[in-house]
Amino acid sequence: MDAVEKANAERQRRWSKDQKIGEGTYAVVYRGRELATGRKVAIKKIKVGQFKDGLDMSAIREVKFLRELKHQNVIELLDVFSSKKNLNLVLEFLDTDLELVIKDRSLVFLPADIKSWMAMTFRGLEFCHRNFILHRDLKPNNLLIASDGQLKIADFGLARDFADPGYKMTCQVITRWYRPPELLWGCRYYSTAVDIWSVGCIFAELMLRTPYLPGETDMDQLKTIFRALGTPTETDWPGHTKLPDYVPVGQFPKTPLRELFTAASTDCLNLLSQCLIYDPKRRISAKDALSHPYFFALPYPSHPSKLPKPAKKDVPLEEMDGNVEMASSGPGVKANPPNKLKRKHSSEDLSSRPVARRLDFSK
């Protein structure tokens, strides 16, 4: 055997693949263990053979960026190995994700809990941006939660680096409900600000417990945004009418955030509004967000271990299968976010994901 093959086989032998726990469009995910330590891991097996252009771009991006990023709030890629024509990513095992937490109606969120999730999200994102990496698909479903409560940014299948300025980039990124107006209007030279908008939407969703800006189509998305935040003027956002796909979508008045977010503190709404500033240049950066007064005011962020998370129920498998429908009828989802780029709709996740997660609870 070649040295390279041998090294690969050695890596492969460090891990055991136990049980299938989920399936995305381009990958099957298994629960596994590190044999030496017994540490629980997730093994994401990407079927490579099926792509006519070889290793597919999502897999390449995920591997490329996760190999470089090590941070408490970014999912850790522990190893990569190949087996036959499959690529296996060994990831730290994570119990749940923020979408499931938000949808679990039995959980009550304190303002300090929301602050804690936001702080962890900004910390992870600041690290990505400091490394010149745009995530481009932030949404609750891609913020995974570890057993100790730490939030981890995951799913780098759409990420890219931006160290080379002036490169045209595709505007077909980010799941629609979390996509900023500059992308909806076809802006091709964008920046870290696109991720910040998504975080703003997640912030709002944590308070509302339902997606904040659930547009039904790309056009409706802009309308939904402006209905909530008012139509931007030339002063709000100089030059926006010159964007490639600019179309006027009607005049909506600005309503103060306070009207919808009645219980939020002033600091909280100030940070939220800075994430949702129309002009990408003026939108707050992850770094500045981390020093925003919101994070230093009372109540202090909850300790991650104290954050609410879905209960681990010991339910037999058969019964769980019967409960899929119930689990999928989460409130607040008004439309499927159609998503050409992503492997799966998040509304489809509703039917597969809770089951996949709970399969795991029967151990």
Next chain:
Amino acid sequence: MTATSTLESQPVASTSSQQSLYEASTQYRHWRFSPKQLVDMRYALNSDAVSAIRNAFENDSPGSSASVAFLSAQEEYLLVKLYVGKVSQLCAHFRFPEEVEATAVTYLKRFYLKNTVMDWHPKNVMLTALFLATKTTNHPISLESYASHIPKTAPSDVLDLEFLVAQSLGFDFAVWHPHRSLWGIWLDIQTLPDVSLGDLQTAYEAATKHVRAARLTDAEFIYTPSQIALACFSLASPTLASAWARAKFPSLPHPPVADVLGSIEAMILREGSPPDVEAVREVDRRLRLCKNPEKIVGSNAYNKKLQEKEKKAEEKRIRKAEAARIAMEEGDPFGNELAKKAVEELDDDDDDD
């Protein structure tokens, strides 16, 4: 993106706050060596390869390896270097951005720190390394159109090696390049007082040529991208380079990079040109006779190896089918924990492909 942040992404000295980013990179952790380590690694790789291939010859027909003149580590290096140059020609043909070219070159060079040319010829690996680089740098093109632009190349020729290349790279796809750092230095110098922009432009263009020459050397395995960039600038204009270093490290009488610049410059001047074509032609001619027969599709040794592999796979399939049968006989394929476990253990991968 501002000029300074680009520069700092590939810092020259440890004073920069961005240094840790580079030091956390896979490039820094996995692909930096001392000159001596490089020599030793290549020597060990080559002698292991020679003995393995000698065995393959002997297995095929005893006594047949005696007359074979295997390549030395130095000869392998020459051949790889020739193909590093060819990557640039290909990239020019496709009009790929510099990022793609530089990344493909790095992949090709890294590949041959783990593999021998006697197993995998660089003329093939080069094509796969370049195709992979288009994807990892986010400039993908379809395999079909890629292959159709290269004479006598089918899509499968490119794809068959993709896994091997990715594996050999240890899946470290991200690469930090000197041309990026050079660009940062260029932007920085524009802001210095009393700099003639005409001189700067001339120097930058000359430095860019040196950066390309550096790709033919081992510099990237020994020095940081920004050290290489500064050395290239210094080759082009020592005055501007030292003005930049003084501005960058105003408090230090002796900029921390100064020590290595001389070695890098010497290396670029010494090794930064393509190898002598006649010498490489001779290496390539000998390579035809000492290629690993197990890697030559259709050869006896290749077929034998293939048969062994298939036999093993077949045995495994039988064991698996047997385990599944036992499980079925228990009435429920997943009722019997033991049988299920047995199936899972055997099921290392081909369950759903």
